[in-house]
Amino acid sequence: MNSVLAAEILKVRKRWMPYVLLLVMIAGAAVLIWLIGYVGYQEDQQGEFAGDAFRTFAFPWSIAALLDSGQFWGAAIFVAILTSSTVSTEYNWGTVRQALIRGQPRWQFLAAKLLGTAIVCIVFLLIAFGVGILFSIIATSAEGKPITLDVPGGPSLSVVVLMVLRSAAGIIPYGLLAFALAVIGRSTALGIAGTLGYMLGEGIVVAILDSIGGIAADFREIAIGHHVASLAAANRIGSGDYNSIAARELPVSADLPDVWIASLVVCLYSVVFAAVAFFVFQRRDLRSSDR
Amino acid sequence: MRGRTGPSGRPCNASLTHRAAGSILASVPPADSDIVLRTVRLTKRYGRRIALADLDLEVRRGRVHGFLGPNGAGKTTCISLILGLIAPAGGHVEMLGLDTRTQLSQALRRTGAILEGPAFYPHLSARDNLRIWGALSGSAEDRRIDEVLALTGLQARGRDKVRGYSLGMTQRLGLASALLHDPELLILDEPTNGLDPAGMREFRGLIRELGAAGKTVFVSSHLLNEVEQMCDDVAIIKEGRLITQGPVAALVRRGDALELTTTDNERAQTVIRTLKGVGSVTREQDCLVVEASRERAAEISRALAEEQIYLWELKPRESSLEDFFLEVTSEGNARE
Numbered sequence: 001m002n003s004v005l006a007a008e009i010l011k012v013r014k015r016w017m018p019y020v021l022l023l024v025m026i027a028g029a030a031v032l033i034w035l036i037g038y039v040g041y042q043e044d045q046q047g048e049f050a051g052d053a054f055r056t057f058a059f060p061w062s063i064a065a066l067l068d069s070g071q072f073w074g075a076a077i078f079v080a081i082l083t084s085s086t087v088s089t090e091y092n093w094g095t096v097r098q099a100l101i102r103g104q105p106r107w108q109f110l111a112a113k114l115l116g117t118a119i120v121c122i123v124f125l126l127i128a129f130g131v132g133i134l135f136s137i138i139a140t141s142a143e144g145k146p147i148t149l150d151v152p153g154g155p156s157l158s159v160v161v162l163m164v165l166r167s168a169a170g171i172i173p174y175g176l177l178a179f180a181l182a183v184i185g186r187s188t189a190l191g192i193a194g195t196l197g198y199m200l201g202e203g204i205v206v207a208i209l210d211s212i213g214g215i216a217a218d219f220r221e222i223a224i225g226h227h228v229a230s231l232a233a234a235n236r237i238g239s240g241d242y243n244s245i246a247a248r249e250l251p252v253s254a255d256l257p258d259v260w261i262a263s264l265v266v267c268l269y270s271v272v273f274a275a276v277a278f279f280v281f282q283r284r285d286l287r288s289s290d291r
Numbered sequence: 292m293r294g295r296t297g298p299s300g301r302p303c304n305a306s307l308t309h310r311a312a313g314s315i316l317a318s319v320p321p322a323d324s325d326i327v328l329r330t331v332r333l334t335k336r337y338g339r340r341i342a343l344a345d346l347d348l349e350v351r352r353g354r355v356h357g358f359l360g361p362n363g364a365g366k367t368t369c370i371s372l373i374l375g376l377i378a379p380a381g382g383h384v385e386m387l388g389l390d391t392r393t394q395l396s397q398a399l400r401r402t403g404a405i406l407e408g409p410a411f412y413p414h415l416s417a418r419d420n421l422r423i424w425g426a427l428s429g430s431a432e433d434r435r436i437d438e439v440l441a442l443t444g445l446q447a448r449g450r451d452k453v454r455g456y457s458l459g460m461t462q463r464l465g466l467a468s469a470l471l472h473d474p475e476l477l478i479l480d481e482p483t484n485g486l487d488p489a490g491m492r493e494f495r496g497l498i499r500e501l502g503a504a505g506k507t508v509f510v511s512s513h514l515l516n517e518v519e520q521m522c523d524d525v526a527i528i529k530e531g532r533l534i535t536q537g538p539v540a541a542l543v544r545r546g547d548a549l550e551l552t553t554t555d556n557e558r559a560q561t562v563i564r565t566l567k568g569v570g571s572v573t574r575e576q577d578c579l580v581v582e583a584s585r586e587r588a589a590e591i592s593r594a595l596a597e598e599q600i601y602l603w604e605l606k607p608r609e610s611s612l613e614d615f616f617l618e619v620t621s622e623g624n625a626r627e
Contacts, residue, residue, distance in 0.1 A: 003426040003429075004426055004427060006426065007422065007423040007426035007427065010415075010419060010422070010423060011412055011415070011423065014414055014415055014419070015414055016414075093410050093411070093412060093413065094406075094408070094410030095410045095411065095412060097371075097376055097406055097410065098406065098409065098410045098411070098424070098468075099424075099427055100374075100375070100376060101374045101375075101376065101399060101402075101404045101406065102399060102400070102424060102427040102428045102472075103395075103396045103397070103398075103399035103400035103402075103427070103428065104396070104427045105396050283378075285371075285376070285377035285378060286371070286376040286377065287371065287376070287377060
């Protein structure tokens with residue numbers, strides 16, 4: 001399995017797409033830290049949103065801001081695009097058939113693809129996150145503030161790791177949704193559009209149903225975004241509510257499900273999406289016209 | 292029978308009557324251990340359309356086995372079924388003594404295959420592609436990659452990205468990838484598509500060498516000449532049904548008819564019809580076709596000379612695989 005995984009990583013890392021997406025994510029981190037955070041704070045230090053702007057760019061609060069906004073606007077989209085592309089290009093190039101006639105079981109082919117893509121995603125997302133933190137450190141220094149985790153309610157290093165893991169958990173269901181859609185539709189477009197459509201559409205539907213009230217409002221309890229928001233909210237540093245620019249409903253932390261329940265729900269969705277992908281792929285006829 | 296030349300040019304273009312399709316199966320059935328690939332009543336349906344119907348194929352060890360059929364006959368469907376890419380509606384496949392319903396992966400690890408139009412990662416070099424395929428087959432050593440690149444004439448272009456390859460080079464790379472793990476059985480679907488005449492000739496030579504080296508090769512093609520030149524056995528399908536299979540030598544019979552041109556064909560026809568041991572005598576363009584063995588030639592020439600009819604030309608007619616194929620794939624010959 002190791003050599004199969006290495007082969008999978010070789011395929012992905014020699015494509016230009018992950019590098020372009022990495023640049024886009026780094027650009028996004030720059031916009032968040034410098035434009036929304038630093039410049040926003042400089043322009044209105046006494047204003048209503050000065051605190052939010054400060055917590056967006058200043059270290060260590062920027063960790064939470066980068067993880068939450070990055071999770072929604074960067075990571076989930078990055079993962080959806082890369083995952084959909086790595087799956088559907090195997091169909092487009094006809095290499096899926098070529099791989100399977102070498103005796104690789106179908107489950108192993110898909111598992112290797114999932115794992116290989118996940119490893120590339122993790123590496124690239126950590127690089128983008130690292131560059132974002134670097135921006136934050138520079139901006140914090142420019143503001144004359146100390147670079148330290150030792151602030152009121154500040155996280156320890158292990159808590160920072162936990163925060164990263166929570167964010168990762170919030171990305172996984174969207175990545176697997178993209179994976180399942182790409183496997184089912186053999187299409188990069190379906191994987192990306194379906195996932196982004198779901199992410200944005202869910203927020204809209206939840207808002208509409210919430211305004212209707214009653215049982216309709218309870219729909220949010222089964223929405224992925226609602227539980228991902230719970231994971232993001234658990235990442236807040238210090239007092240005050242969490243700071244997010246994600247385009248999903250943003251209830252106050254008290255209205256969000258418990259973080260463990262949220263983790264369970266997110267995990268359940270992930271398992272369902274993966275199971276659908278494996279089930280479909282295992283039973284599918286791979287004809288020459290599928291290339 | 293490898294290395295046989297194709298049919299010689301003939302002045303007449305009509306085909307001879309062959310033995311009934313299906314009666315040319317090898318007279319002595321091979322032992323089970325000799326069968327490397329067997330399909331048992333293999334069937335595939337797409338909706339109401341039957342793509343393959345109760346196909347029983349047998350490929351013997353160490354033989355080059357051709358798989359002939361017109362376009363759309365079901366060759367690629369059959370190969371996809373054998374390789375487990377599509378699921379049968381009925382029947383099963385036994386490969387290298389393994390039942391692929393339960394041991395597909397094990398069987399495929401000992402098999403090399405080229406699918407119709409081999410596929411590669413275009414952004415990677417040939418070497419990287421072979422490394423990937425090798426990793427899947429458990430044989431990604433650089434030394435072996437060098438060997439197969441050299442064997443297929445791609446050594447100098449091994450570091451080039453595959454997206455810059457011609458179709459012929461891609462076919463060669465397909466063969467290199469199929470040979471990478473030194474398989475016992477090779478399954479090749481239209482492997483010479485896209486090759487120029489020199490490439491096709493070279494490819495045929497390579498297949499024959501593999502056969503001579505003890506590999507079993509199952510190769511589909513719609514090119515009759517190609518199959519006739521490189522295969523020991525052949526199976527012919529049409530509309531998803533097996534029409535016949537057996538040694539090529541048994542299909543391409545020689546010397547069961549004579550072609551002759553005389554100074555007076557009309558009288559010659561009458562004279563020859565009076566001879567014993569001679570079958571039909573038919574006129575085709577400017578020659579006569581006499582259904583008789585080569586041994587009757589002297590008797591025929593003497594009888595004609597006695598009637599002062601002299602020969603311009605007398606030669607045995609060779610029937611070709613093409614004749615046979617066209618005959619058995621014409622309407623109404625599919626075995627029900």
